[in-house]
Amino acid sequence: MNKKNIFQDIRNKSYAYAFLLPMVIGMLIIHFVPIIIGIIISFLDLNQYTLSLYLKAPFVGLKNYYDVLFNPQSTLRIGLFQAVRNTVIYTICVICGCMGLGMIVALMLNENRSIVKLFRTLYLFPWIVPTYVTGLLWGFMWNHEIGVVNYLLTKVFKLFSEPPFWLIGPNTLFAIIIPTIWRYWPYYMLMLLAGLQTIPDELNEAATIDGASEWQKFWYITLPLLKPVWSILLLIGIISNVYSFNIVIMMFGHGAGFPGEWGDLLMTNIFRNSFNLWQFSKGAAASIILMIVMIGVVAMWYKIFGRNKW
Amino acid sequence: MNSTSHKVLVIFTLVLVAIISLFPIYWMIVNSLKTNQEILTGRNIFFVNTPRWRNYVDLWRNINFGLYLRNSFIVCSVTTFFAIILSTLAGYSLSRFKFLGKRVINDSILATQMVPGIVFLIPIYLMFVKFHQLTNIQLIGTFPGLIFVYSTFFVPFSVWILQGFFASIPVEIEEAALIDGCSRFMIFLKIAVPLARPGIVATAIYIFLTAWDELMFAWVLTKANTMTIPVGIRLFVGNYQNRYDLMMAAATVATLPILFAFFLMQKHIIRGLTAGAVKE
Numbered sequence: 001m002n003k004k005n006i007f008q009d010i011r012n013k014s015y016a017y018a019f020l021l022p023m024v025i026g027m028l029i030i031h032f033v034p035i036i037i038g039i040i041i042s043f044l045d046l047n048q049y050t051l052s053l054y055l056k057a058p059f060v061g062l063k064n065y066y067d068v069l070f071n072p073q074s075t076l077r078i079g080l081f082q083a084v085r086n087t088v089i090y091t092i093c094v095i096c097g098c099m100g101l102g103m104i105v106a107l108m109l110n111e112n113r114s115i116v117k118l119f120r121t122l123y124l125f126p127w128i129v130p131t132y133v134t135g136l137l138w139g140f141m142w143n144h145e146i147g148v149v150n151y152l153l154t155k156v157f158k159l160f161s162e163p164p165f166w167l168i169g170p171n172t173l174f175a176i177i178i179p180t181i182w183r184y185w186p187y188y189m190l191m192l193l194a195g196l197q198t199i200p201d202e203l204n205e206a207a208t209i210d211g212a213s214e215w216q217k218f219w220y221i222t223l224p225l226l227k228p229v230w231s232i233l234l235l236i237g238i239i240s241n242v243y244s245f246n247i248v249i250m251m252f253g254h255g256a257g258f259p260g261e262w263g264d265l266l267m268t269n270i271f272r273n274s275f276n277l278w279q280f281s282k283g284a285a286a287s288i289i290l291m292i293v294m295i296g297v298v299a300m301w302y303k304i305f306g307r308n309k310w
Numbered sequence: 311m312n313s314t315s316h317k318v319l320v321i322f323t324l325v326l327v328a329i330i331s332l333f334p335i336y337w338m339i340v341n342s343l344k345t346n347q348e349i350l351t352g353r354n355i356f357f358v359n360t361p362r363w364r365n366y367v368d369l370w371r372n373i374n375f376g377l378y379l380r381n382s383f384i385v386c387s388v389t390t391f392f393a394i395i396l397s398t399l400a401g402y403s404l405s406r407f408k409f410l411g412k413r414v415i416n417d418s419i420l421a422t423q424m425v426p427g428i429v430f431l432i433p434i435y436l437m438f439v440k441f442h443q444l445t446n447i448q449l450i451g452t453f454p455g456l457i458f459v460y461s462t463f464f465v466p467f468s469v470w471i472l473q474g475f476f477a478s479i480p481v482e483i484e485e486a487a488l489i490d491g492c493s494r495f496m497i498f499l500k501i502a503v504p505l506a507r508p509g510i511v512a513t514a515i516y517i518f519l520t521a522w523d524e525l526m527f528a529w530v531l532t533k534a535n536t537m538t539i540p541v542g543i544r545l546f547v548g549n550y551q552n553r554y555d556l557m558m559a560a561a562t563v564a565t566l567p568i569l570f571a572f573f574l575m576q577k578h579i580i581r582g583l584t585a586g587a588v589k590e
Contacts, residue, residue: 015494016407020415023400023469026462030434031422037433054436105327108320115324121576122328125335128572130523132540133561136547137338140554146352148337182334187583194584243426246525250544270428271526280432287429294424 042285048278057281064285076273076282082261083269090177090265091241097181098237099230102188107218109189110196120190127186135250138179142166142251167252172263176248180241188233195229196222231305238297242290243267266290335565342366342559349554365559373556375563377535378542385456385528385538386521392461393468393517398510400465401472402502406481419466427526434459435530451533459527464517471516474585475509476502512582515575522568539564 040055042064050057067074105123109116129137141148150163166175199222207217223230245267252259259268270290274283341349343361369375404416438449449455479502487497503510525540532541543560550556572579 013407013409016403016409019399019403019498023396023462023465024415026396026458026465027418027422030459030462031418031425031430034430034433034437035425037436038429041432041436054440101327105324108324111320112317112324115321119324119328120580121573123331124572124576124580125569126331128519128569129335129565130540130568132523132525132543133338133564136543136557136561137334140341140557141334141337146350146554148355151352151355182331186331190580190584239423245427246523246540249525250547267426267428270426274428274432275530283428284432287426291425291429294426295421298424 038284039288041281042288044281046280046284051278051280060281064281065289067282068286068289076279076286079261079264079269079273080266080286083264083266086173086262086264087242087244087266089173090180090244091238093173093177094180094184094241095234095237097177098185098188099233101181101185102192102233105185105189106193106196107222109193116193120193123186123189125186126182127184129183131183131246132250134179134183135247138175138182138247139167139251142175167263168260170262172260176251176259176263176265179251180244180247183247184237184240188237191229191233192226195226199225227305231301235298235301235305238301239294242294245271335569338558338561338565341554342562344555346553346555362555365555366563369556369559369563373542373546373550373560375542375546375560378537378539379563379567381453381532381536381542382522382538385453385460386518388453388457389460389464389521390514390518392457393464394510394514396461397465397468397472397513398503398506399498401469402476402498402506404469405473405476406484406502419469422466430463431527431530434527438531450531451536453536456528456531456536456538459531460521460524463527464520468513468517471513471582471585472506472509475506478585479505508578509582509585511575511578512585515571515579516582519568 037055043059043061044050044055044057045060045063046053046057067076068080069077071077109119126134142150144150144163144165144167147166149166150160153160154163165171203221203225204217207221212220244265248259248263248265248268249271252263258264258272266286270283270286273279273286340356340358342365343358343363345362348359404412435450438455442448442450449458483505484497484501487501488494492500523540524538525544528538528541529544532538537545543557543564546560547557
């Protein structure tokens with residue numbers, strides 16, 4: 001019997017299952033059964049009147065899906081489409097911002113290795129601030145009259161004569177994107193820096209001797225070698241930003257209100273419809289659709305970046 | 311470009327980014343030490359005139375913030391304890407054994423990360439209601455309910471991190487112990503776990519921080535006496551709309567414990583998080 005077989009014989013497999021059992025039981029109860037129930041609920045009419053009937057609520061087939069996607073009379077649909085637009089812009093901007101800032105700072109730190117430790121610690125502080133605090137704090141900072149942002153813009157730098165409104169109208173998108181970048185970019189920087197530190201200096205030195213410019217070195221050496229890092233960050237970024245909730249919910253109406261047509265994201269929209277307006281079934285239908293779309297997005301990611309680097 | 315001026319420019323940029331990045335935290339702490347009047351009139355806004363500790367006293371006396379803080383600590387520590395046991399066992403199993411269904415389990419671990427939390431929330435709420443009807447055990451508004459949900463919820467991502475750590479431990483040590491007659495469980499406990507300790511510590515910190523930051527489930531699954539900090543803050547902010555002084559004091563109290571913990575354990579956290587980026 002060779003070494004590998006010792007590890008693979010039948011008796012050991014029972015250990016494999018035993019070690020997994022607690023997690024599998026938990027996941028069955030907390031993940032899989034709820035998904036099934038969620039799918040069932042999306043075909044029922046579950047609202048505040050039928051809540052006590054639980055899964056015996058009236059069956060309405062695909063009506064919820066129709067209301068969410070196609071019904072021109074449904075108010076839910078308009079709100080949801082605004083939320084989709086905002087979420088797409090928000091996700092793209094946050095990922096670009098985090099990745100760009102993270103990359104620039106990581107490159108700068110990598111050049112000055114003596115100060116890496118100090119600055120890395122300082123930069124990581126915002127990433128430890130809880131997201132609900134981020135929303136609360138920035139909501140206060142964006143405040144029209146007493147917020148520090150308008151104070152800086154009008155009194156210190158004098159860029160505006162009149163203080164702009166940040167939490168009303170299209171500006172709202174900036175007001176939710178910037179705090180999210182502020183909160184998350186250190187993580188991107190940390191990962192990219194760790195990746196940069198594994199690239200051997202010889203590669204860049206050889207390229208310099210061959211007469212490559214800084215830009216060429218970045219484009220043809222650094223970026224391809226960092227692909228395992230930034231592709232994972234891209235995936236994590238897409239998932240976490242599409243499902244972003246805390247920052248927006250705490251910034252507007254102090255956790256209870258409507259963030260406005262330019263600040264509403266998918267999660268806040270679905271949460272409000274489900275729990276404030278008691279439309280559990282429509283909320284479930286919307287989130288199931290979202291889930292399917294996201295599975296498609298992640299499948300696309302796999303197609304492009306492969307799973308070999310996981 | 312001249313290399314000295316280049317260096318100065320880079321350092322200058324790094325310092326500027328640090329200042330902008332840290333300013334909101336400074337702003338939060340400064341405003342937590344002002345009276346609301348000072349905040350609203352906006353004179354001398356960047357500094358504290360006379361620190362007003364009274365805000366923190368009010369937070370404890372009038373808003374019962376001590377209770378929220380205590381609840382958050384209980385929920386997060388117990389969650390971390392259970393979640394780390396589940397994910398260490400599962401991560402070890404997935405990295406060491408080959409067995410039927412491994413692919414399915416690995417894929418479902420990833421799949422759970424793609425499902426929006428709200429898909430789980432409504433059914434879990436309804437399941438808990440049903441469970442109460444059937445067994446008379448109340449899970450909504452109690453610690454066990456929330457902890458049970460959290461402990462399982464943070465496991466998939468933790469397993470994913472830990473799997474990598476166990477995979478990086480050479481199998482040969484365990485094989486030697488196996489030949490010497492050690493039982494599988496003892497190998498796991500006495501060899502694999504100690505060797506993977508940096509990874510386990512990092513994962514535990516990750517679980518704690520994620521639980522500390524969780525609002526949506528806590529919102530629906532807690533009641534007055536089991537509220538965690540995010541729910542408590544949300545409630546009190548709704549009641550005290552314009553008390554920015556108290557709001558910032560609450561935000562500070564929610565942030566400082568974990569900021570301090572991060573400062574002490576940053577070495578572990580950074581090593582744990584970046585292990586995936588570094589190993590190839």
